Amino acid sequence: MFLTETHVQVRETARNFADTVIRPAAESLDREERFPSEIYEQMAELGLFGIGVPEELGGPGFDTVTYAVVMEELARGYSSVADQCGLVELICTLLVRHGTGEQKKLLGDVLSMRRKVAYCITEPEAGTDVSGIRTTATRDGDGWILNGGKIWIHNAPVADLGFVLARTDKEAGNRGMSIFIVDLHSAGVSRGPKEHKMGQRASQVGALTFSDVKLGPDSLLGEEGRGFHMxxxxxxxxxxxxxxxxxxxxxxxxxxxxxxxxxxxxxxxxxxxxxxxxxxxxxxxxxxxxxxxxxxxxxxxxxxxxxxxxxxxxxxxxxxxxxxxxxxxxxxxxxxxxxxxxxxxxxxxxxxxxxxxxxxxxxxxxxxxxxxxxxxxxxx
Ligand SMILES: Cc1cc2nc3c(=O)[nH]c(=O)nc-3n(C[C@H](O)[C@H](O)[C@H](O)COP(=O)(O)OP(=O)(O)OC[C@H]3O[C@@H](n4cnc5c(N)ncnc54)[C@H](O)[C@@H]3O)c2cc1C
Incomplete structure (x- = not known):
């Protein structure tokens, strides 16, 4: 039901990879809480990241059903590994929908896992209620200065690029938030220790702090003030x-x-x-x-x-x-x-x-x- 021949083919690729590579490694990855770069490199080669990225932008251009089928199969192997696929998918979806031509060039590095990403929303005082975020990005010439902190961010200990939700207008409520693409190796970015979690222990989760991080004008993703909506x-x-x-x-x-x-x-x-x-x-x-x-x-x-x-x-x-x-x-x-x-x-x-x-x-x-x-x- 629902599945086309293409869905079944992709499912077989993911299932076979899960059976032969992911599931046998899951026990040790959980025990060691280790980020499995070698598995992600193979997944990138198989085209299992950025499932919905259009072919003209370097992805396989598959639909959401394919994405769901792949996620189930990968999680059957080990959900920490599937979680990385889910994170990359969300970031790619944002980039495809809202990125400038220049920002879309990042897709190549993201799909290949040459650059690891983090989606940075949650803060100590803003979990379910995202409207409570306190991280700010203030105008600085034609760029921005980022200040604040995020917690429980997947990939924070290892990520290269953060997609950070920050407040750009304190008076405008949910219409005063914007998303910035932040090089996490920039001056002013610091990382907390890796959290030790109940489960999905190969996923690296931690905090990020931003102290006067300088952002260029091209770091704003989409329109200013549309971050919450995006x-x-x-x-x-x-x-x-x-x-x-x-x-x-x-x-x-x-x-x-x-x-x-x-x-x-x-x-x-x-x-x-x-x-x-x-x-x-x-x-x-x-x-x-x-x-x-x-x-x-x-x-x-x-x-x-x-x-x-x-x-x-x-x-x-x-x-x-x-x-x-x-x-x-x-x-x-x-x-x-x-x-x-x-x-x-x-x-x-x-x-x-x-x-x-x-x-x-x-x-x-x-x-x-x-x-x-x-x-x-x-x-x-
Ligand atoms: C392993 C892990 C990975 C994560 N990865 C990321 C990530 O990559 N990026 C990111 O930004 N965040 C991430 N998070 C954060 C996650 O999204 C939040 O933990 C989640 O949104 C809940 O927020 P909270 O923990 O502050 O709980 P709270 O919002 O404090 O909620 C506590 C309890 O109150 C309930 N509650 C709250 N408001 C209401 C309401 N209005 N009605 C009824 N019940 C309510 C909640 O359902 C919950 O049961 C991650 C968290 C974990 C544990």
Whole structure:
């Protein structure tokens, strides 16, 4: 359903790469909290970054459904790796939509991972409520001076380029924010230590501080004052990506649980012979299937240019909650082994939790779903 021959071909490429390269490395990457440059270089060669970047700009020019399919497969291998794909996709989408000709030249370096990117929104006082950001960019001749700080930024410890949301007009509320492309090797940029996280531990997350960082006139992405709107405009795609990632994590859990249940013997039989265990597996399979269909439906709406906001929030919310519940079931199938480091399901359960938090928490997804329902009607 929904998938064309091209989708299936790209899915096979991602699945094969996940099976042969990503999944075998996941346990050690998690344990060592290591940034897997060598895996990203191979992904860049396979064209697995910047899926939606048009061919004339150096990308493969695929649709959102392809992006979702790739995200699920990569996350089935290891969600930290898929997360990098999601981050690059968001940045590329912003650059393609809003970049000047000169700024679009950055795409080559971003797609090849020669330059690593960071998407810098969150601050200590501004998480869900982005309108609370305090980072400022003030006019300085024909350029800008950046001051402030960001926290929990994916890639912050390793990134070369930051896409930073800053306030350019203190009086203009959400219309007073702009996005700047910041060379993170510039004077005045400092980085906090790498955070040690519950899951997705190969993803490098940390803080960035900007002290009188000089920005040239060409550092402004899109129009001044449109940063909040630009950021919101890529959220639908971002949410589909996280929903697909959550589905992939859970699919890996189901595969591990089915295999283990068939091999593990108690009371003289494989535990898969017990109905109590079978129902855990069946519930995992049914919810994964539902999440996958929600993802494909939301992605298709984006590709058709339809209003996809509610569908993307539903997919993200359902898949995120589902991943936490069903990877917990996978742990349950493994019994005590599922609680021990080194067993894949233990990591998957930890990796799943963030899917309810980033890209808008699941409370916020529910607020969006309710808002859309009340505005447009229950059949909207
Ligand atoms: C691993 C990781 C990677 C991240 N990567 C990035 C990144 O690359 N770039 C970036 O900018 N940020 C990133 N973040 C930050 C992330 O986007 C925020 O953590 C998230 O938006 C939530 O903000 P908060 O943590 O400040 O929670 P808060 O906003 O303080 O929320 C706390 C709780 O209150 C609830 N809540 C808040 N407001 C409401 C409301 N109106 N109604 C109901 N409930 C509400 C929330 O749902 C949550 O349960 C990352 C975070 C993590 C942990």
């Amino acid at each position: 950021m919101m405009s890529v959220l639908d795609k971002g949410r589909v990506g996280i929903a697909a990632l959550a589905t992939g994590i859970t699919q890996a859990g189901l595969e591990a649980a089915v295999e283990y249940a068939s091999q593990r013997k108690q009371f003289g039989k494989a535990i898969s012979d017990f109905q109590g265990v079978q129902w855990l597996l069946a519930d995992m399979a049914k919810d994964i299937e539902a999440a996958r269909l929600l993802v494909l439906s939301a992605a298709t709406k984006i590709d058709r240019g339809e209003d996809a906001t509610k569908s993307c929030s539903i997919a993200k919310c359902f898949a995120g909650d589902m991943a936490v519940q069903r990877t917990s079931d996978a742990v349950q199938v493994f019994g005590g082994s599922g609680y021990i480091r080194g067993f894949e399901v233990e990591r998957l359960y930890r990796d799943a939790k963030i899917c309810q938090i980033y890209e808008g928490t699941n409370q916020i997804q529910r607020m969006i779903i309710a808002r859309e329902l009340l505005k447009k009607g229950a059949r909207s």
